[in-house]
Amino acid sequence: MGVSKLKLPKVCEYCGKAFEAKTVTTRFCSDVCNNASLRQRKKQALEAERKQQILQENTATIFPLRRQLCCLEFQKTPFAD
Numbered sequence: 001m002g003v004s005k006l007k008l009p010k011v012c013e014y015c016g017k018a019f020e021a022k023t024v025t026t027r028f029c030s031d032v033c034n035n036a037s038l039r040q041r042k043k044q045a046l047e048a049e050r051k052q053q054i055l056q057e058n059t060a061t062i063f064p065l066r067r068q069l070c071c072l073e074f075q076k077t078p079f080a081d
């Protein structure tokens with residue numbers, strides 16, 4: 001198949017510029033955008049990890065509160081029989 005001759009109109013996922021992709025998997029107009037996006041994703045992954053850490057640290061204080069709410073909810077619910 002002449003995939004190499006194929007030119008797909010695409011929009012760069014990083015800078016939003018229109019470009020012609022050589023393959024269907026191409027997502028960026030250039031290596032510059034490809035690398036920049038990779039760096040950005042790494043940074044976002046780090047931030048997500050940090051958020052997860054903060055969440056875990058706070059779970060200890062949030063969880064007993066949630067359990068209390070559950071108990072209140074249970075008391076309000078009438079028994080089926």
Ligand SMILES: [Zn+2]
Binds near residue numbers: 014017029030033
């Ligand atoms: Zn780009």
